[in-house]
Structure formats: structure tokens, C-alpha cells
Amino acid sequence: xxxxLLVDGYNVIGAWSVPxxxxxxxxxxxxxxxxxxxxxxxxxxxxxxxxxxxxYTDRTxxxxxxxxxxxxxxxxxxxxxxxxxxxxxxAAPRWRSVRVATSDAIEQTVxxxxxxxxxxxxxxxxxxxxVRSAGRGRMKEERVSRGDILSRLPPHQRELFDKMRRGxx
Numbered sequence: 588x589x590x591x592l593l594v595d596g597y598n599v600i601g602a603w604s605v606p607x608x609x610x611x612x613x614x615x616x617x618x619x620x621x622x623x624x625x626x627x628x629x630x631x632x633x634x635x636x637x638x639x640x641x642x643y644t645d646r647t648x649x650x651x652x653x654x655x656x657x658x659x660x661x662x663x664x665x666x667x668x669x670x671x672x673x674x675x676x677x678a679a680p681r682w683r684s685v686r687v688a689t690s691d692a693i694e695q696t697v698x699x700x701x702x703x704x705x706x707x708x709x710x711x712x713x714x715x716x717x718v719r720s721a722g723r724g725r726m727k728e729e730r731v732s733r734g735d736i737l738s739r740l741p742p743h744q745r746e747l748f749d750k751m752r753r754g755x756x
Contacts, residue, residue: 588683589632589633589634590632590633590634590683590684590685590686591633591634591635591636591675591679591683591684591685591686592628592631592633592634592635592636592685592686592687592688593636593638593672593675593676593685593686593687593688593698593703594624594635594636594637594638594687594688594689594711595638595668595669595672595687595688595689595691595694595708596617596620596621596637596638596639596640596659596668597639597640597668598668598688598689598690598691598708599620599688599689599708599711599712600613600616600617600620601690601708602690602707602708602709602712603616603620603708603712605619606619617639620637621637621654621655621657621659622654622655623715623719624637624657624715625654625655625656625657626719627714627715627718627719628656628657629656630718630719630721631718633686634658635657635658636657636658636659636660636675637657637658637659637660638660638662638668638671638672639659639660639661639662639668640662640667640668641661641662641663641664641666642662642664642665642666642667642668644663644664645664646661646662646663646664647663647664648663649661649662649663649666649671669689669691669693669694669697672687672689672694672698673694673697673698673701676697676698676701676702676703677701679702679703681702684704685698685702685703685704686703686704686705686706687703687704687705687706688705688706688707688708688710688711689705689707689708690707690708690709695707
């Protein structure tokens with residue numbers, strides 16, 4: 588089972604300088620953050636759940652969607668992202684690695700008490716950037732073309748396929 592990363596979405600957006608600098612709406616900020624986290628999840632191999640607060644909304648039910656391989660949760664009225672994250676930490680088996688990205692001090696304490704590892708929102712934003720850069724660097728080093736399957740094969744297998752294509756045995 589993959590390690591689990593729970594992200595307090597609005598908390599991370601609050602620590603992120605890009606939305607203010609680029610005058611992004613809250614919807615644009617959410618979309619951009621989820622897209623960045625999806626890239627991160629692809630490189631890190633973690634199962635990622637991003638939770639957005641619905642505590643002060645009229646939403647009567649919790650909603651979930653999958654965006655680029657990342658589960659995005661909007662909590663219902665009266666339920667904070669912190670409540671959802673705490674429950675998810677408590678529900679995770681003790682042997683599963685769980686991390687929580689938030690800068691909320693109370694949330695950090697509660698999740699630590701439930702066996703999760705915490706990472707601050709600023710640290711998480713730096714990790715997002717570093718993992719993304721490292722992943723792109725690896726792809727350039729390996730010279731892998733996403734659309735060319737042959738480029739992903741070892742040289743001896745490429746030679747074998749080339750012989751088969753030419754009709755040689």
C-alpha cells in the first residue's frame with residue numbers, strides 16, 4: 588500500500604505566495620495547487636488526498652472527485668478540513684505511513700498523536716518544487732520520450748525489435 592499524504596488545501600494556499608502575486612481567484616488557486624500536487628504525486632509515488640474546507644458553506648454533503656490521480660475532498664457544512672484529516676489519520680492502519688501537510692498548530696499536534704508525520708505548508712511547497720524539478724531532471728537525463736515506447740527499452744531489446752522489423756531473425 589502506498590504511503591498516504593493528506594493536504595489541508597486552503598492552509599497550503601494561505602502559505603503560498605503565487606496566488607497573491609498573480610492575483611488568482613480562490614478557484615484558480617485551488618486548480619493550480621491540485622495540478623502541482625498531481626505532478627508531485629506522480630513523482631513521489633504517494634497516494635494524495637487534498638482536503639478543502641466546506642465548514643462555512645451551504646454544502647450539505649461531502650464531495651469527492653479524482654483530479655489527475657489526486658483525490659480532492661470538499662467537506663460539508665459544519666465539517667472542517669481538520670476534522671476530515673483527523674478522522675483519516677485515525678482510520679489509517681498503524682503500519683501505513685501517513686503524512687499531513689498543514690501549518691495549523693493544533694492540527695499538527697492532533698495528527699502527531701494519531702501516528703502521522705506532519706509537514707508544514709511552507710515545507711510542503713518547497714518539497715513540491717524540489718520533487719518536480721528532480722523528476723524533470725531525471726526525465727531529461729534518461730532522454731525518455733513519452734510517446735516513443737522504443738526509447739524506453741534497453742539497447743539489446745531495441746536491436747532485437749529492429750531485426751524483427753527488417754525481417755531478420
